[in-house]
Amino acid sequence: MIDEAAVLKVEGQERSGRRLTDEHRALFRRLVLARRPGERFTINELRQALDSGGVPNAPRAALFAVAAAQGLIEQVRFSYRGETFPMQIPSTGRSAHRAYVLVWRRLPGPHDDAGGPP
Numbered sequence: 001m002i003d004e005a006a007v008l009k010v011e012g013q014e015r016s017g018r019r020l021t022d023e024h025r026a027l028f029r030r031l032v033l034a035r036r037p038g039e040r041f042t043i044n045e046l047r048q049a050l051d052s053g054g055v056p057n058a059p060r061a062a063l064f065a066v067a068a069a070q071g072l073i074e075q076v077r078f079s080y081r082g083e084t085f086p087m088q089i090p091s092t093g094r095s096a097h098r099a100y101v102l103v104w105r106r107l108p109g110p111h112d113d114a115g116g117p118p
Contacts, residue, residue, distance in 0.1 A: 027053040037108035076103040
């Protein structure tokens with residue numbers, strides 16, 4: 001059975017992602033590839049650069065989803081009593097209101113063998 005909430009989440013990310021420009025996507029990719037393979041990071045570390053680049057807040061989750069689908073990053077997960085959960089930390093965003101953000105890991109890729117990001 002398909003989880004309706006998961007389907008709605010993906011649909012929302014896709015709609016939101018349509019607001020992104022090629023420049024927004026390229027900036028996010030550069031920020032991700034600037035991280036060392038294996039390095040953990042969150043939106044907290046990228047927020048200032050995304051703000052400066054004019055990347056709207058709403059579609060930022062879509063940037064992470066696409067990067068994960070492309071094999072650039074993965075969610076950091078942990079196990080507790082036989083269940084697996086995404087690792088989260090408190091958001092440092094101005095309007096966070098006790099929100100949490102996901103922790104991601106930069107994955108190695110072919111660009112790493114070429115001496116750095118493309």
